[in-house]
Amino acid sequence: xxxxxxxDLGGTNVRVGVVTPAGKVLTSAxxxxxxxxxxQYGLERIITLxxxxxxxxxxxxxxxxxxxxxxxxxxxxxxxxxPYTLPTWEDVDIVGPLSARFGVPVDLExxxxxxxxxxxxxxxxxxxxxxxxxxxxxxxxYALVTDQAIEYGVDGAxxxxxxxxxxxxxxxxxxxGRGCLESLAAGPAIAARAQQAxxxxxxxxxxxxxxxxxxDARVVxxxxxxxxxxxxxxxxxxxxxxxxxxxxxxxxxxxxxxxxGGGVMQAYDLFAPGIAAVVARHSIVIPAERVKILPMxxxxxxxxxxxxxxxxxxxxxxxx
Amino acid sequence: xxxxxxxDLGGTNVRVGVVTPAGKVLTSAxxxxxxxxxxQYGLERIITLxxxxxxxxxxxxxxxxxxxxxxxxxxxxxxxxxPYTLPTWEDVDIVGPLSARFGVPVDLExxxxxxxxxxxxxxxxxxxxxxxxxxxxxxxxYALVTDQAIEYGVDGAxxxxxxxxxxxxxxxxxxxGRGCLESLAAGPAIAARAQQAxxxxxxxxxxxxxxxxxxDARVVxxxxxxxxxxxxxxxxxxxxxxxxxxxxxxxxxxxxxxxxGGGVMQAYDLFAPGIAAVVARHSIVIPAERVKILPMxxxxxxxxxxxxxxxxxxxxxxxx
Numbered sequence: 001x002x003x004x005x006x007x008d009l010g011g012t013n014v015r016v017g018v019v020t021p022a023g024k025v026l027t028s029a030x031x032x033x034x035x036x037x038x039x040q041y042g043l044e045r046i047i048t049l050x051x052x053x054x055x056x057x058x059x060x061x062x063x064x065x066x067x068x069x070x071x072x073x074x075x076x077x078x079x080x081x082x083p084y085t086l087p088t089w090e091d092v093d094i095v096g097p098l099s100a101r102f103g104v105p106v107d108l109e110x111x112x113x114x115x116x117x118x119x120x121x122x123x124x125x126x127x128x129x130x131x132x133x134x135x136x137x138x139x140x141x142y143a144l145v146t147d148q149a150i151e152y153g154v155d156g157a158x159x160x161x162x163x164x165x166x167x168x169x170x171x172x173x174x175x176x177g178r179g180c181l182e183s184l185a186a187g188p189a190i191a192a193r194a195q196q197a198x199x200x201x202x203x204x205x206x207x208x209x210x211x212x213x214x215x216d217a218r219v220v221x222x223x224x225x226x227x228x229x230x231x232x233x234x235x236x237x238x239x240x241x242x243x244x245x246x247x248x249x250x251x252x253x254x255x256x257x258x259x260x261g262g263g264v265m266q267a268y269d270l271f272a273p274g275i276a277a278v279v280a281r282h283s284i285v286i287p288a289e290r291v292k293i294l295p296m297x298x299x300x301x302x303x304x305x306x307x308x309x310x311x312x313x314x315x316x317x318x319x320x
Numbered sequence: 321x322x323x324x325x326x327x328d329l330g331g332t333n334v335r336v337g338v339v340t341p342a343g344k345v346l347t348s349a350x351x352x353x354x355x356x357x358x359x360q361y362g363l364e365r366i367i368t369l370x371x372x373x374x375x376x377x378x379x380x381x382x383x384x385x386x387x388x389x390x391x392x393x394x395x396x397x398x399x400x401x402x403p404y405t406l407p408t409w410e411d412v413d414i415v416g417p418l419s420a421r422f423g424v425p426v427d428l429e430x431x432x433x434x435x436x437x438x439x440x441x442x443x444x445x446x447x448x449x450x451x452x453x454x455x456x457x458x459x460x461x462y463a464l465v466t467d468q469a470i471e472y473g474v475d476g477a478x479x480x481x482x483x484x485x486x487x488x489x490x491x492x493x494x495x496x497g498r499g500c501l502e503s504l505a506a507g508p509a510i511a512a513r514a515q516q517a518x519x520x521x522x523x524x525x526x527x528x529x530x531x532x533x534x535x536d537a538r539v540v541x542x543x544x545x546x547x548x549x550x551x552x553x554x555x556x557x558x559x560x561x562x563x564x565x566x567x568x569x570x571x572x573x574x575x576x577x578x579x580x581g582g583g584v585m586q587a588y589d590l591f592a593p594g595i596a597a598v599v600a601r602h603s604i605v606i607p608a609e610r611v612k613i614l615p616m617x618x619x620x621x622x623x624x625x626x627x628x629x630x631x632x633x634x635x636x637x638x639x640x
C-alpha cells in the first residue's frame with residue numbers, strides 16, 4: 001500500500017504520522033524535540049519516530065516524506081532557518097539526511113502552510129477552491145491554499161499574515177509594526193490585556209488563575225463561559241480584532257472560506273458571533289458574507305496530514 | 321493580422337483600442353459615456369467607437385473583445401451591475417449585444433483587474449509572476465495577477481483591496497468600515513484633510529487653489545513640490561498610509577511586485593520615499609524589501625490593453 005510520512009515539527013514537539021494518499025492517518029507518534037539539545041539530537045529523534053511508525057504499518061510502501069516545520073524554512077535548499085523557536089537550528093539541512101536514510105523524496109514546508117493544506121484537503125476547507133487558514137495560539141499563523149496547492153510569496157517565501165496591520169496606534173510588535181493582529185489577538189496579547197484589566201477589579205479570572213500573573217487566554221475563555229463580565233468584555237474585544245483581521249483577508253483576497261484553528265480557537269463558539277458581526281458590517285462593497293468562516297477540524301493532526309499531502313503533490317509533479 | 325479589441329469603460333469616459341496579441345495598441349479612441357443617458361445610448365457609443373477603430377486597421381482579423389468596466393460586474397452573466405458610477409446601468413447585458421454585433425466572443429472584467437493585467441503583461445509588472453496593482457485616484461483600486469491570470473475571489477467576485485483596514489479609529493467609509501485605505505489616502509480624502517489642515521494656516525495651497533474649498537490632491541502635490549511645509553507634511557502622511565496599505569498586501573500575500581498607478585500616483589516620486597520607509601520598517605518577519613514597488617507604465621492604456629489580454633486568455637482557453 002502506498003503511503004506517505006507527514007511530520008509536524010514545532011518548537012516543543014514533533015509528531016510523525018503514516019498517511020495514505022486519501023488523507024487517512026494510519027498511525028502517528030510524537031515526542032519532545034528538545035530543540036536546545038541541537039539539531040543532531042532532533043534529527044535522530046525524528047528518524048527513530050519514522051522507523052517506529054513504519055514498523056506499525058508493515059505493508060507500507062513509502063513514497064515520500066513531508067515536513068511542516070515552524071518557520072522560517074528555506075524550501076529550495078531543504079533547510080531550517082529557525083533560531084527563534086528552534087534554538088541552534090540555523091541553516092540545518094533536514095531534507096538531505098532524511099532522504100538519504102529512507103531513500104524517498106523529502107519535502108519541506110512552513111508549518112502554517114502544511115496545516116492549511118491539511119484542512120483544505122480533508123478538513124474544514126474540503127470542497128472549497130480557495131482556503132485561507134488562520135491559527136490563533138502563541139502566535140497567529142496564516143496560509144492560503146488554492147486548489148490543494150500552497151500559495152507562496154516572493155522567492156518562495158511564506159507570507160506572515162498573522163502580522164497584518166489592524167491598528168497603527170496598537171502595541172509594538174517584533175514584526176516591526178504596531179498593532180498587527182498577532183500583537184492584539186494572540187494568546188500572550190489576550191493574557192497581557194486580561195492581567196491589566198483584572199488588576200484592582202473584582203473578576204472571577206484572578207480566583208480561577210490563582211493570581212493576577214497567572215491569568216492566561218485559557219482563564220479568560222473559561223471565565224467568560226462562567227459569565228464573568230470582564231472576561232466576556234475581553235472575549236468581545238478579541239473577537240472584534242479577529243473579525244477585522246479576517247476582513248482584511250477578505251478585502252484583499254475574498255477566499256471561499258476562512259478556517260480558524262489553534263489553541264485560542266478551541267473556544268471557537270465563544271468568538272464566532274463577534275467575528276460574524278464584524279464580517280457582516282463590512283459586507284457592502286465585497287460579498288464578505290458569502291465567505292464561510294469555519295472552525296478547523298483536524299486538530300493536532302492538520303500539520304501531519306498537510307505535510308504528507310505537500311510531499312505527495314511534489315511527488316505527482318515529478319512523475320507527470 | 322489577428323487582433324483584439326480592448327475597452328476601458330469608466331463612469332465618465334470609454335476608451336476603445338485595437339490591440340495585437342503581443343500587446344501593441346494599433347489605434348485607440350475615446351468618448352464621453354454620458355452614463356446618465358442610459359445604457360442603450362452608451363452601448364451604441366461603444367459600438368460606434370469599435371467600428372471606427374476597426375476602420376483604421378483594415379487588415380484586422382478580430383478574434384475577441386474584452387471589456388474592463390467600472391465595477392461591480394457580473395462576469396458569468398456578462399452584465400454590468402453598477403448604478404453607482406454608471407447611473408441606470410443596473411443589470412445591463414453588455415456582452416450579448418457586442419458579441420451579436422461583431423460575431424466574436426466578448427469577455428467582461430472589472431476595470432481594476434483589467435488594468436492590473438495590462439501592467440503585468442507589458443507594463444511595470446512585466447517579467448514578474450505575482451503582480452499586485454494599486455490605483456490611487458477618486459477611489460483606491462486593487463487587483464492581483466498571477467502568471468498573466470486575474471485572481472478572482474469567492475463566486476468570481478472582485479476583491480476590493482482598496483478598502484483594506486488601516487486604522488479602526490479612522491473616518492467612516494461607505495464600505496462599512498472605518499479607516500480603510502481609500503478613506504484615508506484616496507484623492508477626496510487627501511483633499512478633505514488638506515482643507516481641514518489649511519483652514520486658518522499660512523500655506524501656499526490656498527493661494528494655488530484660489531480658495532480653501534478648491535484645494536484638491538493635485539494642489540497638495542503641486543504645493544509640496546514648491547516646498548510648502550504643510551503640503552509636505554500631508555504628502556508624508558499619505559505616503560505613510562499608502563505604505564501601511566502595501567504592508568498589508570505584503571503580510572497577506574508577498575507578491576513579486578506592487579505597481580502603483582492612478583491620478584494621485586502621477587506624483588509617484590513624491591510618495592515613493594515615504595512608502596519605501598514604511599516597507600523597510602516592516603521587513604523583519606517577511607522579506608518585504610524583496611518586493612519591488614514600481615510606478616505603472618501604461619498610463620491611460622492599461623485598461624484597454626489588459627481587457628484585450630483577458631479576452632485573449634479566454635479565447636486561448638476555449639481553443640485549447
